[in-house]
Amino acid sequence: MEVSKIRQLFKKFMLGHTSGEENQVIDHWYQSFDDTLLPEMDATEEARVKQEIWGGIQPQIVVAKTFYLTPRRLVRVAAAVLLLAGTGAAWWILHRTSAPTYTTYATRNGERISIHLSDGSTVALNAGSTIRVPDDLSKTRTLQLVDGEVFFEVHTNPNVPFTVESGPLRTTVLGTAFNIAAYKGIHTLSIGVISGKVSVAANNDNIQVLERDQELVYNKDNRHMKVSTVDESLPGWKEGRLVFNDVSFNDMAVLMEKNFGITITTTAEHVKTTRYTTELPTGMDPQKAAQVLAAIHHLKVRSIDRHTVIYE
Known part of the structure; x- marks a missing residue:
């Protein structure tokens, strides 16, 4: 069978879209590897080879149907995967999940906008601000505040925590309203909680929990964090x-x-x-x-x- 046809058929098989006749073709193709003589292995060696091969393949494969392989059959399937790797199809099989894609929102100087996200949350951008939002919020809700100031009103979803990365700080919430000021040209970052509760980690360390009406100010120069009461003017820019x-x-x-x-x-x-x-x-x-x-x-x-x- 031509390699291109094998690749297309194997892709359908992994998705569980093949017919009975196509399943037979796949099985015959697998059996063709049985004709290849392999060195004899005792039970201990077979178990070791199975563990090594499966340890390299299993974490990266999500299959749509279940099938069972003997150790020797597993060796031959691994060989098939290596064959497909030469044609580029192995990348499709072994690529666990594609990296999330983002949409960038930015405001000009003097401009302010509000964005209603697909998960029910709302983000309001102050003037001269830039933020990156995942396109699929059902899988990840990690936003990246690149520059400026943003007010967040987060819709609760315990299964997918809402996280904002702003330079060295990482703010995680389940449902709350809070403001982050992370201007590139200013030596401090501030996070003020209006309602609910958030946890803030500085470079994945020094976790600080902020509750309602608390504000954290982080000094980018000396990495010092200070928690105080939220200023009454926060967030005055929204008004x-x-x-x-x-x-x-x-x-x-x-x-x-x-x-x-x-x-x-x-x-x-x-x-x-x-x-x-x-x-x-x-x-x-x-x-x-x-x-x-x-x-x-x-x-x-x-x-x-x-x-x-x-x-x-």
Whole structure:
């Protein structure tokens, strides 16, 4: 029989789609290996060979029908698999399951969106955020927060835990509402729980359980974690508010660019060391937002297009 026909027929057989006549063809094909002389083996050697072969094949094969093989017959089937490997069909047989595929969702600066997932959960993306979501949530619910801030309302499914990977942190829940801020340009990550309970692992270690109204802040520089009460403003961005609560100049600049699309710089050392606390409507004109921010901290601004310099 031609190798291509064998490959097609064997694929149908593994799926349990072959007819009685095709099953006979498969059986005759297997029997052809019986004509090949093999070295005689005692019972101990047969058991060892069976264990070695089956140990390499069994973890990687999911078959649609059950059949029984003697040790010598198993050796011949292994030979058949090696034959098919030369044609490329063994890859199809031995490939346990295909890797999950993902869809990437991203928001531009100043843009916010909500996504209703197929499992009943909802994720809301803040401005300038990127997240990857598995296409088949019935098999895995491990999402990847690449950059930015996302609010999650998770639909309970005890059989498939909901997990969010955000850099060094891995957050796992069964059903809850929580917010994760994991901006690449900011040296801290934060996870705030609005309802329910989550567990957070840092690099698969240091597991911390967070309950309602608790927030974890992780310092990416020294890997220090601190748990405190959730700020009342969380998540203010869902209500159209950008809240600064004693943040550094760098963090302020990152969030201003994400929310208003403007770049803020300074050459004044005092401005760089100032801590910023204020609240700005995200629908505000970008230049006016910069002016209000500066005025609150007794500073001045000079703007050219979307580039703003803050000075004393």
